[in-house]
Amino acid sequence: MSHAFDLARVQREPIAFLETLYGTAVRRAHPAAVLAAHLPPPPKGRTLVLGAGKASGAMAAALDAAWPSDVPLSGLVITRYDHTPPAYRAQPGRIEVVEAAHPVPDAAGEAAARRTLDLCKGLTADDLVICLISGGGSALLAVPASGLTLDDKRNINGALLRSGATIGEMNCVRKHLSGIKGGRLAAACAPAQVMTLLISDVPGDDPSVIASGPTVADPTTCADALAIIDRYRIEIPPIAREALLRGEWESVKPGDLRLARADTRMLATPREALEEAARVAREAGLAAYVLSDDMEGEAREVGKVHAALARSVKTQATPFRAPCVILSGGETSVTVRNRQGRGGRAVEFLLGCGVALDGLPGVWGLAADTDGIDGTEGNAGAWLAPDTLARARALGQNALAALESNDAYSYFASVDHLVTPGPTFTNVNDFRALLVL
Incomplete structure (x- = not known):
């Protein structure tokens, strides 16, 4: 036009x-227009790409195109169904793109998120992890906290979406019911360098809120999450209420040494x-x-x-x-x-x-x-x-x-x-x- x-x-x-x-x-705000200028130099060790969100497939395609062809690159990102760019779907590159459900998570998202955590094992201080995070990543990174099931997560997520809660409130709850969000993904990558590239979909562009901040320290608490759950009368399993009351599912907090080599760059904002x-x-x-x-x-x-x-x-x-x-x-x-x-x-x-x-x-x-x-x-x-x-x-x-x-x-x-x-x-x-x- x-x-x-x-x-x-x-x-x-x-x-x-x-x-x-x-x-x-x-x-x-398209990744092809904004991503290349923010890439870090290749590391001494390996480069692993991880990520999730509605834009993560396009972010992966843009990164693959911009990364030197003679420098090894591998990884896995999770995007919404039908959100892989057609050219990258037709001719897959060095980064695997898996599609899953949004806004209510499904088994494909859970399996891919667990694979994401597995890929973090064995990383060294010489390695670089580039995390491609955009809105929608919270539902796509579906690893329930210990003791919860995917159906529990689906029911809670659906209730939050219908409740009128703000995106910040919803993501506070999601972070404290997760095994990967709220800084946990970056903590799993330690001692590697973690560079997170973000496309913001949240008011105020707070990195800890975008996709529930899987690579960012979280200042909110289990008590905050429980207060939101009670405010909107969200039903949760007894095991979740007890864990939140005891603070057992606390997210990764500012100052945690596992995030000492984690950095973020904002690619595009509202x-x-x-x-x-x-x-x-x-x-x-x-x-x-x-x-x-x-x-x-x-x-x-x-x-x-x-x-x-x-x-x-x-x-x-x-x-x-x-x-x-x-x-x-x-x-x-x-x-x-x-x-x-x-x-x-x-x-x-x-x-x-x-x-x-x-x-x-x-x-x-x-x-x-x-x-x-x-x-x-x-x-x-x-x-x-x-x-x-x-x-x-x-x-x-x-x-x-x-x-x-x-x-x-x-x-x-x-x-x-x-x-x-x-x-x-x-x-x-x-x-x-x-x-x-």
């Missing part, structure tokens, strides 16, 4: 323009992706504002706040003046009320926004996850036009009813407003854009 937009073309093709901004943000989209908008002749890259909260409520801001811009020329684009990112939450409803946080945000805008002329929107998958459906998100609610109403769709039943996917599908790029092979979390003309 051409980036040659000026204001006249934006006015003619508002949705194409918003899709271009989304694509721009995604490309800015802020950088949003700023690149803002740059393209300004080149088209619009003002562009990045509200925040780390918004949290209930997706529908965040949508209402964005709608109020767009309405103020359109009707009162404050705090911004039209024409403009309002951008934001982060990771909102959805408290599931109807488990039969379909849709993730991007479409729930957009439907909440659409209900609040109620067809306000001159405002368009797009909300999508930068990994190309919104929740468990095949779409990344959806788009919204001033006539969307009227078109859906003519088809018998009720926006408020769809919102209350967590069925935003079906609502936007009915008017053919879904955004479906497929896997993007990166993940810097939510992308939201409102265009006010």
Whole structure:
């Protein structure tokens, strides 16, 4: 799609323009564009590549292409099903890519994660471990704490996803119910040098939260995890409650000598992706504002706040003046009320926004996850036009009813407003854009 937009073309093709901004943000965060510049020099010993996340397959392909062909390289990364880049799938390289389930772990993820730990055995101080970590790695690195089963992990993870807990809260619990997260992977690699390359999908870009920090020291405690479990009324097996109460499943803490040779480098962040989209908008002749890259909260409520801001811009020329684009990112939450409803946080945000805008002329929107998958459906998100609610109403769709039943996917599908790029092979979390003309 051409980036040659000026204001006249934006006015003619508002949705194409918003899709271009989304694509721009995604490309800015793609491993092929950002990884090579951060690679360390080859070590005296061997180089082992480990990792997990929705972007880890693309990260492995980018690393393999950039690493000297005459320097040995091997390893294993775990990514979501259908998230291996097609070229690397067709012609596998030096790094094995295994696919597993996300967001609820499966046996393939558990087996691959246990293999990952096995590969850490026998490393020496002359060796280098490059860990490729991105969002989604928490579910893909599925090694239950001693005494828990994979079904236990699945049930707890599913309950967390439905609870409305923030990503930081969910990952705190996950770290303390794991045999590999919360710094444990890096500890298993000692005494080798560990270089972690990160693509951030979390508010604040905290390395200890991304994929539940498998290579990063964790300041949270068993008591913190138990408090979150109780706050959201998550059911856990008695053995887990007892272990957390006694502090038996504590994660690796700051200052642990096993992490003395561990370092991290951030390859891509939500802020950088949003700023690149803002740059393209300004080149088209619009003002562009990045509200925040780390918004949290209930997706529908965040949508209402964005709608109020767009309405103020359109009707009162404050705090911004039209024409403009309002951008934001982060990771909102959805408290599931109807488990039969379909849709993730991007479409729930957009439907909440659409209900609040109620067809306000001159405002368009797009909300999508930068990994190309919104929740468990095949779409990344959806788009919204001033006539969307009227078109859906003519088809018998009720926006408020769809919102209350967590069925935003079906609502936007009915008017053919879904955004479906497929896997993007990166993940810097939510992308939201409102265009006010």
